Amino acid sequence: MDSNTDAQRMEKIVSLCKRRGFIFQSSEIYGGLNGVWDYGPLGVELKRNLKNYWWRVMVHERDDVVGMDGSILTQPAVLRASGHMEGFADPMVDCLLTGKRFRADQLEPQQGWVLNFIGAVDFDSFNSLVKEQNFPERSAIWSRVDLAPLLRQIFTNSSWHVDEKRRIGYCHLHDQFVERKEALRALIAERIFSASSLQPFSAMDIVGDRNSVTLSDARQVNPAIIVAQEFYRKRGIRNPVVMLTNLQWTEHSTRYNPENGSLLTRPREFNLMFKTRTGPVEEFDQSAMAVSAVGATGPAAPIAPVTASAAESFAQTAGTSVIAEDTSPAATTEDASVAYLRPETAQSIFVQFKNILEVSRKKLPFGIAQIGKAFRNEINPRNFTFRSREFEQMELEYFCRPQRGMELLEYWKEERLKFYENIGISRDNLHVRNVLDEERAFYSKGTYDIEYDFPFGRQELEGVAYRTNYDLKQHQDQSKKSLEYFDEESKERIIPHVVEPSAGVDRTVLALICEAYAEDEAPDEKGNMETRTLLRFHPRMAPIKCAVFPLLKNKEPLVAKAKEIVNLLRPHMFVFYDEAGAIGRRYRRQDEIGTPFCVTVDFETLGEKNPALRETVTLRDRDSMQQERVAIRELVNILTSRLH
Ligand code: GAP
Numbered sequence: 001m002d003s004n005t006d007a008q009r010m011e012k013i014v015s016l017c018k019r020r021g022f023i024f025q026s027s028e029i030y031g032g033l034n035g036v037w038d039y040g041p042l043g044v045e046l047k048r049n050l051k052n053y054w055w056r057v058m059v060h061e062r063d064d065v066v067g068m069d070g071s072i073l074t075q076p077a078v079l080r081a082s083g084h085m086e087g088f089a090d091p092m093v094d095c096l097l098t099g100k101r102f103r104a105d106q107l108e109p110q111q112g113w114v115l116n117f118i119g120a121v122d123f124d125s126f127n128s129l130v131k132e133q134n135f136p137e138r139s140a141i142w143s144r145v146d147l148a149p150l151l152r153q154i155f156t157n158s159s160w161h162v163d164e165k166r167r168i169g170y171c172h173l174h175d176q177f178v179e180r181k182e183a184l185r186a187l188i189a190e191r192i193f194s195a196s197s198l199q200p201f202s203a204m205d206i207v208g209d210r211n212s213v214t215l216s217d218a219r220q221v222n223p224a225i226i227v228a229q230e231f232y233r234k235r236g237i238r239n240p241v242v243m244l245t246n247l248q249w250t251e252h253s254t255r256y257n258p259e260n261g262s263l264l265t266r267p268r269e270f271n272l273m274f275k276t277r278t279g280p281v282e283e284f285d286q287s288a289m290a291v292s293a294v295g296a297t298g299p300a301a302p303i304a305p306v307t308a309s310a311a312e313s314f315a316q317t318a319g320t321s322v323i324a325e326d327t328s329p330a331a332t333t334e335d336a337s338v339a340y341l342r343p344e345t346a347q348s349i350f351v352q353f354k355n356i357l358e359v360s361r362k363k364l365p366f367g368i369a370q371i372g373k374a375f376r377n378e379i380n381p382r383n384f385t386f387r388s389r390e391f392e393q394m395e396l397e398y399f400c401r402p403q404r405g406m407e408l409l410e411y412w413k414e415e416r417l418k419f420y421e422n423i424g425i426s427r428d429n430l431h432v433r434n435v436l437d438e439e440r441a442f443y444s445k446g447t448y449d450i451e452y453d454f455p456f457g458r459q460e461l462e463g464v465a466y467r468t469n470y471d472l473k474q475h476q477d478q479s480k481k482s483l484e485y486f487d488e489e490s491k492e493r494i495i496p497h498v499v500e501p502s503a504g505v506d507r508t509v510l511a512l513i514c515e516a517y518a519e520d521e522a523p524d525e526k527g528n529m530e531t532r533t534l535l536r537f538h539p540r541m542a543p544i545k546c547a548v549f550p551l552l553k554n555k556e557p558l559v560a561k562a563k564e565i566v567n568l569l570r571p572h573m574f575v576f577y578d579e580a581g582a583i584g585r586r587y588r589r590q591d592e593i594g595t596p597f598c599v600t601v602d603f604e605t606l607g608e609k610n611p612a613l614r615e616t617v618t619l620r621d622r623d624s625m626q627q628e629r630v631a632i633r634e635l636v637n638i639l640t641s642r643l644h
Pocket of ligand 1: 460
């Protein structure tokens, strides 16, 4: 499938998700909240089916795994020990023109002509100088002996283009950039220009001819010049003439915005954790100020929080010691009230390791499983729910002796691949990437990424990592509480190692929807072929398992029988009753949301035509569209056997 078709496919999937109530943008009626999603009536069923199946396979069907449900609000000490405080950051760059933020490591390297500018001056001043240079004796500026040499520095051996109509232009200074910049600086100091800037800027021509740059054609000003004009306009020069120096052919560069060519800032590290506060901190003015800085989504400009040094200077002026005696509200509330929304569920498993070990009395190897929300202030949430700021994880920490780490890494990789196949994801669309040494966390001895072929490319669904005993060791060192395990075999105390399969609920839901989305041909009511959109969910995952229809809604015995069947099936599965519209339309509506089975109650069910068919219904299969006649008393058995 080519990329255009893939983009169209993704668009159709997103639109179906909204139209049929799988996924909506969060806070949509207020303009939405970027990177945050709400699941509608069908989405929540799909998500629950996935989580329940994961829990069944990973916890209930095993003797060696127990579950837990940890809190989202997390003590800073936990995240300091885990390394999230220091190291959980992405490099971030901003577009100097639009302010749009990008993850530096996700920018595709580009090539093109880069145009460098030393500044800009306002059009009217520049245009007057251009016009007056031929008659210097009549010009108040050109005639000045102190200014003329400076002006000649700018205008000799330069080329310029000014657009009188739009009052905009550029001046290409071909050489002697240092001297010319100094001349420009001196002219600006003499207030020759009514507006000016000496802020350097550069832009890449991302749309122009890759082999030659047209600068002088009035009809076709280079796009990088237009970007530069916009840059200086935003810095207060309403009608800028931009001062261009050199042009460089540049390859493999990630310094420019791929959308407009503008220069980006240098990468800065941006911590992805959401900080918040516990307790009634808003009582105090200063802390309230800090609250406005936290809880913001997206890499917002930091508002100075109440810092230790602020508290310290307060204490010093008051002649007290910060540590022992400062009781100012700012100092006492700051540290104690700060908490973080957890960036992964794993840490609460490590922190509760000892408690769970004691209560469960498990022996190595054993695991602790958890499903829950995690939060990351992603710089660029994208690809629908794929990269969100609020999402759910399904994580298992499987503790073992060090000797078994690598073997269990292989074991869990295979188990997890089986899991995906069992929920209906084809093995052909799953890929295992052996994460390279240089990409892996320093403490991991081996990591696999399980990837899926999404319409927007091959991307990670789950990581399976052998994390050694790094996490437990860190928490033991920092908390000063023993997290050791007494190994009865070796009669030694050890800090267990761990293998972690960590999957994303939302990513897997998205993969399930992408995998299931299909279009085929089916006859309409009149027998004409039409395109049918369907979701071929594995019955295990399908939000609604069976839809029940009376053939006609105005025939009471048909309606009563259909409702009787709904009540019969309801204890076993999620059933949907529908009597509205032609039967063909009702089938289509169910196909589109992935309901694998439809049961129709017709006149045969009532035994009106053939008494032998009394108490039978048609059972229609979504994928084959085949219908079979089955006895109502068999229905529960038939359906449950096909659902699991
Ligand atoms: N405890 C290990 C850990 O959290 P991770 O690779 O950062 O590892 C594990 O995350 C999984 O969580 C990913 O494979 C992905 O499925 C999901 N995930 C991570 N960040 C996500 C995001 N911003 N949006 C949606 N899912 C995300």
